[in-house]
Amino acid sequence: MKYLFITLCISLFISCQKKDESESKKTPPTPIPTDFIEELWYKNAFLYSVDVEVFKDSDGDGVGDFKGITQQLDYLIQLGVRTIWLAPFQPTPNKDDGYDIADFYGIDSRLGTDQDFDEFIRQTNKKGIRVMMDLVTNHTSDQHPWFKAARQRKDSPYRSWYVWSKEQPKKWDKGMIFPGVQKEVWSYDKQAGEYFYHRFYDFQPDLNMQNPALQREMRKIVRHWLDKGVAGFRVDAVPFLIEIANADFDPEKPQYQFDIITQLHQYIQWHKKDAILLGEANVDPKDQQDYFGKDGQNMQTMFNFFANQYLFYSLATGETKLLKKALEDTKAIPPTAQWATFLRNHDEIDLGRLSDSERDKVYARFGPDSTMQLYDRGIRRRLAPMLGDRKLIDLAYSFLFSMPGMPVIRYGEEIGMGDDLKLKERLSIRTPMQWSNAPNAGFSTAAKTVQPVISQGPYSYTKGVNVADQRADSASLLNQITRLAQLRKQCPEIGWGNWEMLDTGSEQVLAIRYDWQGRSLVVVHNFSSEPQQCQIATKTQTGRPLTDLMNNSETPLGTGGNFAVQLPGYTFRWYRVKK
Ligand code: GLC
Numbered sequence: 001m002k003y004l005f006i007t008l009c010i011s012l013f014i015s016c017q018k019k020d021e022s023e024s025k026k027t028p029p030t031p032i033p034t035d036f037i038e039e040l041w042y043k044n045a046f047l048y049s050v051d052v053e054v055f056k057d058s059d060g061d062g063v064g065d066f067k068g069i070t071q072q073l074d075y076l077i078q079l080g081v082r083t084i085w086l087a088p089f090q091p092t093p094n095k096d097d098g099y100d101i102a103d104f105y106g107i108d109s110r111l112g113t114d115q116d117f118d119e120f121i122r123q124t125n126k127k128g129i130r131v132m133m134d135l136v137t138n139h140t141s142d143q144h145p146w147f148k149a150a151r152q153r154k155d156s157p158y159r160s161w162y163v164w165s166k167e168q169p170k171k172w173d174k175g176m177i178f179p180g181v182q183k184e185v186w187s188y189d190k191q192a193g194e195y196f197y198h199r200f201y202d203f204q205p206d207l208n209m210q211n212p213a214l215q216r217e218m219r220k221i222v223r224h225w226l227d228k229g230v231a232g233f234r235v236d237a238v239p240f241l242i243e244i245a246n247a248d249f250d251p252e253k254p255q256y257q258f259d260i261i262t263q264l265h266q267y268i269q270w271h272k273k274d275a276i277l278l279g280e281a282n283v284d285p286k287d288q289q290d291y292f293g294k295d296g297q298n299m300q301t302m303f304n305f306f307a308n309q310y311l312f313y314s315l316a317t318g319e320t321k322l323l324k325k326a327l328e329d330t331k332a333i334p335p336t337a338q339w340a341t342f343l344r345n346h347d348e349i350d351l352g353r354l355s356d357s358e359r360d361k362v363y364a365r366f367g368p369d370s371t372m373q374l375y376d377r378g379i380r381r382r383l384a385p386m387l388g389d390r391k392l393i394d395l396a397y398s399f400l401f402s403m404p405g406m407p408v409i410r411y412g413e414e415i416g417m418g419d420d421l422k423l424k425e426r427l428s429i430r431t432p433m434q435w436s437n438a439p440n441a442g443f444s445t446a447a448k449t450v451q452p453v454i455s456q457g458p459y460s461y462t463k464g465v466n467v468a469d470q471r472a473d474s475a476s477l478l479n480q481i482t483r484l485a486q487l488r489k490q491c492p493e494i495g496w497g498n499w500e501m502l503d504t505g506s507e508q509v510l511a512i513r514y515d516w517q518g519r520s521l522v523v524v525h526n527f528s529s530e531p532q533q534c535q536i537a538t539k540t541q542t543g544r545p546l547t548d549l550m551n552n553s554e555t556p557l558g559t560g561g562n563f564a565v566q567l568p569g570y571t572f573r574w575y576r577v578k579k
Helices: 001-026 064-072 071-078 115-126 145-152 210-226 259-273 284-292 306-319 321-330 357-364 383-387 390-402 423-431 467-471 477-489
Strands: 047-050 081-087 128-136 186-189 193-199 232-235 278-280 301-303 338-342 406-410 496-504 508-516 519-526 531-538 546-548 561-568 572-577
Touching: 064 071, 064 115, 071 115, 071 477, 115 128, 115 210, 128 210, 128 508, 145 259, 145 519, 210 259, 232 259, 232 508, 259 278, 278 406, 284 301, 284 519, 306 338, 306 357, 321 496, 321 508, 383 390, 390 572, 467 477, 508 531, 519 531, 561 572
Parallel strands: 047 081, 047 406, 081 128, 128 232, 232 278, 278 301, 301 338, 338 406
Antiparallel strands: 186 193, 496 508, 508 519, 519 572, 531 561, 546 572
């Protein structure tokens, strides 16, 4: 409701602006009134994604825990993080790294107790950190008591909480999310005597979200965690959560029930006015409006998977044309909405929306070996080993912090952690955090850790890929990312303002201008390994020089607000435009 109100105010504001403009024929500015900065905190947040299990082990049993992460909060503060997103931490058989939940209200005993969780939240509150968590209600583990009851008896009230078919559905082997690993989306359950539906692995039966009882249960779950102090939810697998699944439906052409999200949005806001939903929905830009909601009444924020794929294409080829188009294609979102932008997350890089030849170019550069590829669409590597070149890595992070959206970084990426391709599927990029060059990278004192620590090769914790060594080195990736996070804080116009792409005269150089409340910023990135000579039209007529925010040097502007710049390979500039 609150957001609807804010959206209405903003729309009104914008439409008044538009009227003025049509009279004066100026470019339409769409500033957002500052009154809503508190509620719309995610416009300019920096989100850190972490899995408690592999972050820091406090008791020496080899598994990370809530006490461990609580001890490391100052590290996150130093990095500039004020929002954490926790991967699932509830009781689980752990066959999908916790995304197979067996109790939505509990804490996995390996990670700590309810009290440990509460203490963690108390400490984050004290330090001004918001905590978001995964909401994985598309499916449960097959070990969840609801599924156990549902498969046991036809007349169980839980039977209709899942999706069943007496006969094998015609499309039983269509629409798998993990092709190559998963064989079907309908599996026969002997005990139930029927087929059950699962978009993901066969140990993750899909919940039947059309059932109002289950929608009530989902509200109960979010209420439970909001009451415990969380600031919002990363909603897992949104398109599958809201698809209308039944024995006759076509998993390749599903229909969606968006009001499940609208109601969830309203519900969480009644309980906490600035709580948010962050959707995992890899959708085509033509569908993004449905997910954000026309007036912002669905997801406040969603991962920009679309731009992510073209960003990797640009990093691989040096060409920016398709990335520019992807940014333009994902530009039109409600004024209260925001994209969550990222380089790597905890899954494979999904390149499924690129053409075959585009994807092949990314594979050739970043994942040439078949062991690096996954599910016929992606790459299961961490960023540092993939990009290899430190200058390219710096360019990628500078672009991430300066592109439209709120940047999200996965733990370990800030120190350039490597991957372990011996581990299966996406576990390759889920190895323990590397804190120091002590045994087990200072993650744990146990003889055996929950996942192996990377201790061989150039990404070993003994080779400087650890927090302690990098803190002490001003040129380290960790310190570079800390600086970028600070820089982003000095540039609120990125999250709040209007943006437009500027002409650079180079296919390899991408420049964006932001404007907000009289403040303007121009960011320029050279995606090519070669130097580029460009002529950038800033559209500024003040005649005052630009200030380079990295080194405070000044760049004079020529007539018409143009300036020439020679950018060495893989370099970038952040310029403040003076009024
Ligand atoms: C999401 C998660 C992924 C998980 C899947 C099933 O896509 O990001 O890690 O395997 O949902 O829950």
